[in-house]
Every structure is written in C-alpha cells, then in structure tokens.
Amino acid sequence: MKIATWNVNSLKVRLPHVLDWLATHQPDVLCLQETKLEDGNFPAADLEAAGYRSIFSGQKTYNGVALLAKSGGEDVVRGIPGFADEQKRVLAATYGDVRVVCAYFPNGQSLDSEKYQYKLAWLDAMTEWIKDEMARYPKLALLGDYNIAPEDRDVHDPKAWEGQVLVSPAERAAFSGLQGLGLQDAFRLFDQPAQSYSWWDYRMAAFRRNLGLRIDHILLTSALAKSCTACWIDKEPRKLERPSDHAPVVAELA
C-alpha cells in the first residue's frame, strides 16, 4: 500500500499537477491539504476519470482537505470530534484495515498571535483525539501538513528561524506528544539525505537554493511502522511551472 500527502495550495490551480502525479505514482491513498475549494466545486469527476474516488471537506479561500483513493473509504470523520472549528482541516477514513487521517495543521502566524494560541489548542485537541483513534484502529497513519519542523535538522537555518512559528518549543513538544502516543515519523525510519525538506518559500529562489523546512509528515502506529519499507519526499513537482510550495511525501507499506 502506497500512501502520500501533499499540500497543493489550491486544488483548482494544481489539478493538472495532481492528475499527472497520480498517473505516475499510482498511490493507494493521497491526502491533500489547502484545496481552497467549497465542496460544490470539488473536481470529483476529473479525479474519478483518473481512477480515484474522492472524500473532501472544504471551504472558500482557505484550508480544505481531501482523500483521493483507488477504493472507497469508510467511517468518514470530518473535523476533530468535540472541537468546535469552522476551519476545514481534518478528514479521516478507513481503507481496508488502515485508518488514514489527513490534517492541515494551523500555521500560527507568529508567537504573539491569537492564531498561535488557536494552533496550540488545536494541537491539544488533535492529540487527544488521535489517542482515541489509535485505541480503535491499531493501524493508523496521520498524514499532512503539520506546520511543525520537528528538529533543527529539518530547518535550513535554525538560527534564522529561532523565535518563529513552526519551530517553537511548544509546537515541537506537541509533535513529541504525538510520538509519545506511539506514532513514528516514517521519514526517519530510514537513512535520508542531509537537508531534506518538504516546503520552500516562493520568494528568494528558495527552492533552487534549498532553503526549506520539513513540515509535511507521515506518522505511523507501530503496527504500520513495522511494515513500512520506504519513505521519501518527491521534489519533482516543485520543479514544475506554477508549483505548489510544498512537495509530496510518500510512504510504502508492505
């Protein structure tokens, strides 16, 4: 089973890239974030024609998540149960015996922003809910744009990023908290190239200079981590015309 996550930064703009990527890589499940589409505008027919069923939860302008898969998902959940939130950031479904959770974690904007407080509250609620989901589903994968760079090696210039969102101690503690539940970072199960990132700013020729952050992740329960044979970041779509600023992250499960 091949699973993947990709923040597409507008599915309307990126649909051609997504269709090409699906055709080339044939994932069983692809999690999308920042679709920025109301549900009525979701391109389900185009994806169906490419062999993929869609489950989605979107809104105008911001956020929006989707699950694309070769089979239909079951027991669909939208949002974090019990956490009142207008922002469409969370979608879960079961494929076979694997629970797939697709999440677009809040950015936080800056440490003194209300959005940062929202991010921390959201992280708490997410952790509590994932703990429950793991009790129900031993084989669980949490994929998405976490908007957290877990360690300094996931940051091109840790000094420059000090004091900013995505790297703050509280955010990293939340990431560790998820690992504390028993989830494992699929990417770090394997030797990886130094300076591996999943996001590069559109400005400053950041991609060409590899000035990036690793903020898109696939976390696996131990039952799935045991069967994980590979995990990589696919930088190819970031090289295309009009790319998303994020690259897909892929994991192979035996």
Add this chain to the structure above:
DNA sequence: ATGGCTTCATAGTGAAGA
C-alpha cells in the same frame, strides 16, 4: 531591507500563507 512570491478575493493604502 520585515521585503521577496502566490493564491483568493475584490477592485483596498489587501489578507494570509510559512
């Protein structure tokens, strides 16, 4: 140098992303 670039929105001296 608090900018740069991209999207969606509207037609703003823009907001937000990361």
